Amino acid sequence: MKKTLLFGTALSVALLLTGCGSSDTKTAEKSATQAQYPLTIQNYSRADEGASWEKKDQVFDRAPERIMANTRPAAELLLHLGLADKIVGxxxxxxxxxxxxxxxxxxxxxxxxxxxxxxxxxxxxxDLVFGRSGLFADAEWGVGTVDALNGMKIKTYVLESSITGGTYESIYKDIENIGKIFNVKEEADRFTKELKDKQAAISAKLEGIKDHKTFAYLHTNDPKELYVYPASDESFFNDAFSMIKLDNVFVNEKGDVSIETLIAQDPDVLILPQWDETDLNKVREEIYANPKVSSMKAIKNKQIYIVDYNYLFGYSYNTIDGMEQLAKEIYPDISSN
Structure with a gap:
């Protein structure tokens, strides 16, 4: 009888202590979470399309609960940080x-x-609108300006990678900031390491290539309309290509680029973007057969490559996947090792 009573008493005390420990842990975790707020994150704003981006702080009293992601890549970035249940659109x-x-x-x-x-x-x-900078505008295709949304008590986060001066390195800053805003530092650190490891692997494979190739971007899906987009202000775009030893031949061009100028510059590689259901393989073959550009190296050497539009102008982590894929096509012998 005494043994039963003593055992019961001991068990009760143990359960009580366990409960206290669990309660203390939860209290500590809650206190740690509350301690990081209010949280100030330096981000950006501009009056509207065409204006310059200026620094603007966003102050978070708590982690947002309802995120609108303005592009697919923006949403996928949030998913990698375990935030699926917070994405409302x-x-x-x-x-x-x-x-x-x-x-x-x-x-x-x-x-x-x-x-x-x-x-x-x-x-x-x-309570948070998140994503690509160019879509923070009052145009019919825009989610609204940063100031307008903030004026309605809606926080904003403009991807640093997508503003003028952004590079692939900016992605790591974006991930770090998201980790702070949502208190998911562990997930942010893990994903950053994953991307940096992939970037390092690409660099290692291409280390032996000393001479960069030049490229031009053809913003078209019609072989009869070869519109050359110089992308001179697209710092993220140009930085991404530099990862795989490609340099934009028109990086310093501020005006329109004619086909005659394209032919004269004669880049090693031409890039075609895939943004709809157009069969770009057929478009590419028709460009190869176009007598007007037949003198170009890229035409003679069959160096036109198709790259998904989001890899080029999604300003997100998955650009590295597009560059890795492109590197395998341009340097098949090196990239397969």
């Missing part, structure tokens, strides 16, 4: 998917295949 659902988060992405509220406007954005009742 996704705009611009186009481009190559990231298979590693495809199952989670399929469950999200997709607002449109195209860019979405302010009305649709506000219809998700967000």
């Amino acid at each position: 996704v705009g611009a659902d186009f481009g190559v998917p990231d298979p590693s988060v495809a199952d989670q992405y399929a469950k999200l509220n997709i607002l449109s295949k195209e860019y979405v406007g302010k009305e649709v954005t506000l219809g998700t009742n967000p």
